[in-house]
Amino acid sequence: NAGVMQNPRHLVRRRGQEARLRCSPMKGHSHVYWYRQLPEEGLKFMVYLQKENIIDESGMPKERFSAEFPKEGPSILRIQQVVRGDSAAYFCASSPGTSGNVEQYFGPGTRLTVT
Amino acid sequence: GNSVTQMEGPVTLSEEAFLTINCTYTATGYPSLFWYVQYPGEGLQLLLKATKADDKGSNKGFEATYRKETTSFHLEKGSVQVSDSAVYFCALSDQGGGSYIPTFGRGTSLIVHP
Numbered sequence: 001n002a003g004v005m006q007n008p009r010h011l012v013r014r015r016g017q018e019a020r021l022r023c024s025p026m027k028g029h030s031h032v033y034w035y036r037q038l039p040e041e042g043l044k045f046m047v048y049l050q051k052e053n054i055i056d057e058s059g060m061p062k063e064r065f066s067a068e069f070p071k072e073g074p075s076i077l078r079i080q081q082v083v084r085g086d087s088a089a090y091f092c093a094s095s096p097g098t099s100g101n102v103e104q105y106f107g108p109g110t111r112l113t114v115t
Numbered sequence: 116g117n118s119v120t121q122m123e124g125p126v127t128l129s130e131e132a133f134l135t136i137n138c139t140y141t142a143t144g145y146p147s148l149f150w151y152v153q154y155p156g157e158g159l160q161l162l163l164k165a166t167k168a169d170d171k172g173s174n175k176g177f178e179a180t181y182r183k184e185t186t187s188f189h190l191e192k193g194s195v196q197v198s199d200s201a202v203y204f205c206a207l208s209d210q211g212g213g214s215y216i217p218t219f220g221r222g223t224s225l226i227v228h229p
Contacts, residue, residue, distance in 0.1 A: 042204065042221035056216060088211055091158050102208070104217060106158035
């Protein structure tokens with residue numbers, strides 16, 4: 001039973017390029033969350049999606065960042081015109097529902113480095 | 116709003132020492148509480164959880180008790196191993212508060228020396 005998959009695991013981009021991060025949730029899970037983790041800091045929530053819908057994007061920067069979770073295929077976090085401050089680990093998590101006692105299952109993360 | 120406060124790290128222990136990592140929370144509803152562990156270079160993994168007051172979650176020798184009266188969920192282990200070195204995150208999920216977004220603490224780094 002495959003877990004949450006993220007790719008690429010490591011991504012290097014020059015300033016101004018686009019970064020595209022992919023997340024395939026666990027089988028049967030229809031809820032996806034994206035988080036950002038900076039060195040020596042905790043997890044920062046970015047966006048919560050269900051299939052074809054953005055439910056909560058209160059943690060997403062207003063510009064350059066977007067996310068989608070199409071009917072078919074993985075969830076995508078897109079960062080346009082990357083800057084050095086975007087360098088971080090980005091984690092995706094999935095869950096089967098929104099019940100309060102349901103845990104999240106995390107992927108291994110994508111480590112983005114902007115040069 | 117909801118919040119989770121963890122003791123700051125790093126916590127440095129010798130092998131076989133007793134571990135406590137403190138976690139307190141505030142929540143508007145009746146949350147479920149979780150401990151996640153993150154090993155170097157990996158994502159978070161669920162370590163244990165408790166869904167109501169006085170429940171005790173346990174796994175791999177770790178345990179934590181949901182204390183509603185003190186709004187705490189402290190993580191304990193009687194005898195740590197070098198392989199327990201990791202970052203530990205306390206979290207709550209409180210759908211009754213109207214939010215589907217879990218709230219995580221900042222994480223506590225544990226370093227266990229041989």
